[in-house]
Amino acid sequence: MKIISGGxxxxxxxxxxxxxxxxxxxxxxxxxxxMAEDGAIDDRYPLTETSRRDYAQxxxxxxxxxxxxxxxxxxxxxxxxxxxxRLALACGKPCLVVHPDDVPDVIAVCxxxxxxxxxxxxxxxxxxxxxxxxxxxxxxxxxxxxLVPYSSSRSSRR
Numbered sequence: 001m002k003i004i005s006g007g008x009x010x011x012x013x014x015x016x017x018x019x020x021x022x023x024x025x026x027x028x029x030x031x032x033x034x035m036a037e038d039g040a041i042d043d044r045y046p047l048t049e050t051s052r053r054d055y056a057q058x059x060x061x062x063x064x065x066x067x068x069x070x071x072x073x074x075x076x077x078x079x080x081x082x083x084x085x086r087l088a089l090a091c092g093k094p095c096l097v098v099h100p101d102d103v104p105d106v107i108a109v110c111x112x113x114x115x116x117x118x119x120x121x122x123x124x125x126x127x128x129x130x131x132x133x134x135x136x137x138x139x140x141x142x143x144x145x146x147l148v149p150y151s152s153s154r155s156s157r158r
Contacts, residue, residue, distance in 0.1 A: 001147070002121045004028035004066055006058045007041040008080070010135030011072050011126025016045050018143035028123070029061040037128055055080055059125075063087045066123035068094035070110060072139040073126045075099070084125040094119075100138030107145045114146075 003019035005012035007030040019026045027046055031053045034041040041047060050057045059080060063069055069088040073081050077097065088095035094117045098106045114122065124143065127135045 001025070001119075002027060003124055003143070003147075004062055004121060005124050006030050006055070006062055007034070007045050007047050008036050008055075009038050009129035010132060011081075011124065011128075011139040013045075014136045014139035015124030015143050018140050018147055020044075021144070022147040024147060029058040029065070031055055031058050037130055056083060059084050060087055062123045062125075063091055063093055066093065066121045067119045068096070068114070068117050069123040069125060071095065071097040071125050072100055072135070072142055073097060073132070074101075079127075079131065081125060081127050084123075088123075098142065100134070100142065103141060103145065106142060110142070110146055111149070 002025040003015050005015045005028045007013065007016065007028065016026050029050050030041055030047040032049045032051060033053055034049060035053055050061060063084065069084060071081060071085060077085055085095055085097060096110065096113050098110060124139065126139055129135060
């Protein structure tokens with residue numbers, strides 16, 4: 001399993017942090033200059049910079065390079081989160097939007113969806129911190145629960 005995101009504050013960072021904590025591969029695209037709302041994205045996140053300082057370009061690349069996109073957000077989707085859903089649908093990529101308050105049901109839904117689509121590279125998106133202060137904690141809680149089977153099955157193969 002590989003988790004990718006754009007490295008923005010909130011949902012993106014939570015997905016990367018959860019994956020790193022569970023020993024999963026991480027990556028993705030970020031804008032030139034490693035731009036995020038809180039400044040430059042820390043180098044501990046192995047993201048590739050796009051050629052432009054354009055959030056939409058990195059969003060397109062992350063959707064393109066993943067098997068599917070998981071969005072953790074409350075509807076209605078706005079800004080970059082709405083763009084992510086539109087791009088995934090336009091590319092014909094599986095896209096699942098989950099409401100963060102639906103845990104633990106959302107975990108089973110996500111696992112079944114990922115299995116059904118054979119997801120190996122998951123793009124995770126959602127709001128940035130400035131538009132949803134709980135985006136990091138909501139996404140981290142979901143990702144921690146989702147990644148447990150992957151990290152435990154990998155450690156049992158050692």
